[in-house]
Amino acid sequence: MDRLACWWFRSQAVLALHKHKATAFQDHFNDVMEAVHGTDFIRVRPAGNVGDRKCDGYLQSTDTVFQVYAPTLVKLASWLTKIDKDFAGAETQWATMRSWIFVHNQHDGLPADVTQALLKLKTDNPALVIDHWSPSRLLDLTTDLDEDRLVRVFGHPPRERDLRDLDRSDIAEAVVGLALESASWTPNVADLPVVDPRKLDYNELSEFPRRLITAGIAQARMVEGYFDNNPDPTLRDRAGMLMKVEWLNLQRQAVIGDEAFHALYDRVAANAQGSREATASLALLAFLFESCDIFDNPPADWSGTAA
């Protein structure tokens, strides 16, 4: 697979597991399972007053009922009640069930009481396969997916081969995608600091977003050339200011690091219909990163190191 696309898919896969909560996490789980198992997996949706009959997805080949739980806030009592109710409900309502899997979004592990509750279910129901899946299990599932299926789950990636032959017309489309007229422009040169090489560390970007930005910067000069030759000399400032406003809004919502990177990427690539547009969006984003329109510069006395 194209190297840049591979980094992008990995980055998206990790982020999805951190970003999505509640039903969004369940939707992501279903997307991944459908991509991995095809028609063997059935997405179960709630209907009428019977809801989903305690099943969020069903794998036919193993008769497995999946129950997904990805709360925003962790309350121990809610977890324990949910596990008991969901399992009992599934057992009653799915006569074919041979396996029950509890899927959760806890990256740091499960509370001891929850673990004990799951183990007790196993002991009490020796005829069933009972297991739990952590977010890393879902991540593993996406690792071996072929490219077409990854595109179905995560959308079109930027590609190294496109990065090599991007031209100014591609950047023009990416800039148009920003819908610049929505931003008011109040230039203030003093607010726009110079670039600092420690910026990737300071902004807590993990491995794959770092690689994506570093790759995209290879085309920063071309993006700059596009702006230099645009008939509207104010376009560069307006694009930079719009993205700076987006960045400041994210900071206000305490969205930082990888999640901020992807939110800004989504903003630039909002209209991207294929990999070439996605690649141009990445080049534009990397240019704005390098030129410090987005993300913070480390203070002069900061001595942190790479994450």
Added chain:
Amino acid sequence: MITPTKGIRPERSLLYLGGQILNDLDGPTTVSGAWEAFARRREREGQDATITFDWFVLALDLLRALGTIKLRDGLIVKVTKR
């Protein structure tokens, strides 16, 4: 845009362009004449960044606002200090 900004290089700022226009304004000229002289100068000096006619007219507006040029009988002339 009058002075350089993060995204507008000095040689695309209106003040810089105004200076170039003034340098070529040796005598009364039409707007078209000033535009052609300006384009020749940019080419001679190897400045290939795009400058549209609209942007050039904004530079003329700036010179007029600063009181350095005026219109006389439909021609642009430099204002001489007394």
